[in-house]
Amino acid sequence: MNQAADHASPLAPEWLAVPGDLNELQEPLWAAGVEKNASGEVTVDGLSVSELKEQFGTPLFVMSESDFRSRARAFKHAFDAAFADICGGVDVYYAGKSFLCTAVASWVAEEGLRLDTCSGGELAVAARAGIDGSNLGLHGNNKSDAEINRALDMSLGRIVVDSLDELERVAKIASSRGEVAKVMLRLTPGVHAHTHEFIATAHEDQKFGLSMAEDSTEEAGLSAAEEAVAAATSYASVELLGLHCHIGSQIFEPDGFAVAAEKLLGFLAAMQAKYSIVMPELDLGGGYGIAYTPVDTPRPPAEIAEAMAAVVRSTCAELNITPPRISIEPGRAIVGSTTFTLYEVGTLKTVRVDAPAGDEGQENVTYPRRYVSVDGGMSDNARPVLYDADYSAILASRDSDAAPQLSRVVGKHCESGDIVVRDVYLPADVAAGDLLAVPGTGAYCWALSSNYNYLARPGVVAVRDGAARLIVRGETEEDLLNRDMGVANV
Ligand code: LLP
Numbered sequence: 028m029n030q031a032a033d034h035a036s037p038l039a040p041e042w043l044a045v046p047g048d049l050n051e052l053q054e055p056l057w058a059a060g061v062e063k064n065a066s067g068e069v070t071v072d073g074l075s076v077s078e079l080k081e082q083f084g085t086p087l088f089v090m091s092e093s094d095f096r097s098r099a100r101a102f103k104h105a106f107d108a109a110f111a112d113i114c115g116g117v118d119v120y121y122a123g124k125s126f127l128c129t130a131v132a133s134w135v136a137e138e139g140l141r142l143d144t145c146s147g148g149e150l151a152v153a154a155r156a157g158i159d160g161s162n163l164g165l166h167g168n169n170k171s172d173a174e175i176n177r178a179l180d181m182s183l184g185r186i187v188v189d190s191l192d193e194l195e196r197v198a199k200i201a202s203s204r205g206e207v208a209k210v211m212l213r214l215t216p217g218v219h220a221h222t223h224e225f226i227a228t229a230h231e232d233q234k235f236g237l238s239m240a241e242d243s244t245e246e247a248g249l250s251a252a253e254e255a256v257a258a259a260t261s262y263a264s265v266e267l268l269g270l271h272c273h274i275g276s277q278i279f280e281p282d283g284f285a286v287a288a289e290k291l292l293g294f295l296a297a298m299q300a301k302y303s304i305v306m307p308e309l310d311l312g313g314g315y316g317i318a319y320t321p322v323d324t325p326r327p328p329a330e331i332a333e334a335m336a337a338v339v340r341s342t343c344a345e346l347n348i349t350p351p352r353i354s355i356e357p358g359r360a361i362v363g364s365t366t367f368t369l370y371e372v373g374t375l376k377t378v379r380v381d382a383p384a385g386d387e388g389q390e391n392v393t394y395p396r397r398y399v400s401v402d403g404g405m406s407d408n409a410r411p412v413l414y415d416a417d418y419s420a421i422l423a424s425r426d427s428d429a430a431p432q433l434s435r436v437v438g439k440h441c442e443s444g445d446i447v448v449r450d451v452y453l454p455a456d457v458a459a460g461d462l463l464a465v466p467g468t469g470a471y472c473w474a475l476s477s478n479y480n481y482l483a484r485p486g487v488v489a490v491r492d493g494a495a496r497l498i499v500r501g502e503t504e505e506d507l508l509n510r511d512m513g514v515a516n517v
Contacts, residue, residue, distance in 0.1 A: 036433035038380055038394050039450050042322045049454050050426040055318045055325070056419055056466040058094035058365045060490075067426025069367075069464050071490040076369055076423045076462050079495060083488055085462070086403035087501070088473050090366040092134065092491035095469075098361045099138040102328045106355060109332035113340050114350045117332075120164050122313045122358025123149045125470035130489060130498040131362070132156035141184070143313075143356045147174040154181060164356075166213070168234050175200050179208060187211045187271050187310070189236055194255055194265070202264035210259060211271045211310060214239055214252045216290040220275040220283030220314065227286060236272070239294060256298045267304065269351055270295055273312030276359065279325060281334035284311055288335060289342050296346040309351040311335065315360035319467045320419050325360070359470035366469030368408065368485070369423065370401035370447075372461045373439070397434045399453065401463055404438010405445045406482045408465070408472045418448045423464035427454035436463065440480050473499070481507055 035045050046053065050067060060072045068075040071091055079089060099121065106117035120143035121135045127149055133156045135142055142158055144150050145166040153163055160181035167174065168189040175197055178186050188194045188210050201208035215236035217228045231238045237252040244251050259267040274287050288311055295306050316325050335353075343350040379393035386392075410416035420436050431452035438445040448465060457463075476484045486501030 034431040034452070036394055036396075037383055037386055037389070038396055039433050039452075042320070043450050043452070044321070045431050045452050046321075049422070049431055049452060052421065053321045053419065056321065056364065057367070058091035058466075059097065060091050060094060061367070061466075063426070067424075069421065069423040069462075071495075073493045074490055074495055076464065079369060079488065080371070080462060082495065083486060083497065084501065085369050085371045086401070086407055086485040087369045088366050088407075088468060088485055088487040089369055089464075089495075090362075090469060090487060090489050090498070092489040095131070095362060095365040095489075096134055096138055098365065099135060099140050102355070102357055102361060103139050105328035105332040106353075109329070109336035110339070110353055113336060113343070114352045118352065118354035120310075120354060120356045121361055122356045123152070124474060125358030126362045126366075126472075126474050126487075127152050128487065128499045129156040132158055136162065141354075143358075147171070147177050150174070150177055150181065160184065164211075168236075172196065172200060175208075176204075179204055179206055183209065185209050185211050185268055185308075187213050188255070188259075189213050191237070191251060191255055191258065194258055194262075198258075198262040198264050202262070207264055207266050209266050209268055211268050211308065212237055212252065212255050212259065213271045213273070214291060214294070216272050216274070216287045218272075218274045218283050218287040218290065220278040220280070223279055225274070225278075225280070225283030225286065239290070252294065253298065256302060256304075260302050260304050267306060269306040269308030269310070271310040271312065273356065274314060276314045277316040278314045279316040279323070281326065281331045284314075284331070284335050285338040287311065288338050292339065292342045292346060292348070292351075295351065296348045299348065305349075307351055308354065310354040310356065313356035313358050313360070315357050317359055317363040317467060317470075320417050328360070363467055363470035366472075366487075367464045367466040368403065368468040368472065370403050370436075370463045370465070372399055372401060372457060372463055373459055374398075374400040375457070375459065395432070397432050397453075397455075397457075399434050399436050399457055399463070400439060401436060401447060402439060403482070403485065404440045404447060405442065406438070406440060406477045406479045407485050408447055408468060409475045409477070410471060411446045411449060412442075412444050413475070417450075418465050418467060420448045420451045420453065420463050420465045422454055422457055422461055424462035427456055429454040429456035431455070436465070440482070478502075478507060483507055 120141045141162040143164045161184045164185045213236040215231035239252045377397045382389035432455040434453040436448035483502035487499040489498045
């Protein structure tokens with residue numbers, strides 16, 4: 028095969044290598060059960076992408092149910108095992124914001140996980156799926172009274188309170204109902220993790236959480252976090268379960284989690300002593316990274332769990348406190364890699380691009396970049412536009428012997444920034460009608476999807492034991508016009 032590294036384009040980012048074999052599914056981007064069949068087609072549990080396209084059309088989110096379940100179980104088992112001697116195990120709350128529908132909510136419950144929600148809408152999905160309120164948490168920096176009431180209606184296991192204001196509102200609402208709200212306090216420990224490193228600062232300049240900085244309130248010496256603890260213990264309508272933090276997303280190294288755990292445990296111990304209370308729970312949030320491209324190196328859940336457990340164990344011993352029950356909230360690391368998006372290729376064009384700056388002696392040289400347009404785009408995956416996120420792609424409907432060509436997979440929206448995969452080597456003979464698969468689209472893609480340009484949002488299909496079923500149907504043109512009140516109303 029003609030796929031030597033001399034096909035490398037100077038336009039490609041440094042991290043992007045020319046794959047040894049363009050037809051090969053690169054680890055660890057794909058769900059277990061995704062393979063290539065004898066005719067070179069991508070299959071999920073034996074179902075080929077052409078069969079899926081035939082039955083459901085494109086674009087389409089294709090999720091492996093068994094992979095979802097096994098990733099959910101892997102987190103639960105790994106953290107339970109690592110923390111068994113510390114606090115008898117860990118409560119794993121799947122972060123529904125990453126991707127949620129009733130089927131997924133029910134898998135989560137069946138696998139022994141709980142569910143983290145962050146809006147009344149997500150609570151509605153949980154209710155529709157029949158999830159018991161005691162297994163639900165509610166987040167949000169601006170919960171409405173209606174959402175707080177709904178949480179109380181459903182007897183939620185925990186409301187994660189984000190501010191002093193909200194604490195007062197939750198206490199008032201619960202009191203007016205003659206109930207006691209179960210509350211965690213979300214703190215901002217000043218630890219920010221960015222994939223391969225973390226930074227620790229004293230102050231938090233962001234909308235979420237209660238600051239732990241001592242000058243964060245007008246009352247000198249008392250942090251907003253401490254004020255909240257003091258207030259929470261004074262309200263008869265509030266049961267203070269404990270503390271919570273979430274330090275970021277797409278994090279690979281466990282160090283940031285460890286520093287945050289240390290900081291929160293120190294605070295928890297100090298508050299327990301000062302206010303003569305016991306806070307039995309500590310939630311260390313989500314944020315575990317996944318592979319979007321071959322250079323991403325996620326850690327197995329067991330490795331993260333053990334690193335975190337070691338810190339919790341030693342810190343609690345140093346502080347001489349009974350370890351609180353630990354919980355975590357992974358979203359992306361459970362659902363992200365379970366899913367790929369299937370697109371059909373349409374228009375192709377190649378442009379010549381100037382040599383990158385600094386390419387000495389090549390000032391007058393240009394290089395080809397091929398634009399491969401697909402039938403979706405930023406409406407089904409906003410992450411490249413929003414976060415400069417990188418993805419990968421493979422020709423999914425056939426094998427090819429053609430040479431690798433640096434390509435940019437773009438959508439069909441009226442925006443030049445409508446990029447699905449910024450840089451990827453695809454076979455030079457990719458043509459209209461071919462199918463492309465983009466892996467790693469399970470988290471924050473469907474969840475962030477829009478109807479920009481009146482595109483219908485794609486459906487989500489779950490494959491299990493060789494059978495596919497729609498878990499969310501794709502929108503129709505009728506759906507698109509459903510809320511349009513019509514000319515007569517103007
Ligand atoms: N817990 C809390 C309080 C959170 O805010 C989040 C994510 C999670 C858990 C789950 O984090 P995960 O394990 O999925 O990283 N749209 C962005 C990510 C936003 C994350 C928001 N919070 C993205 O697509 O990268």
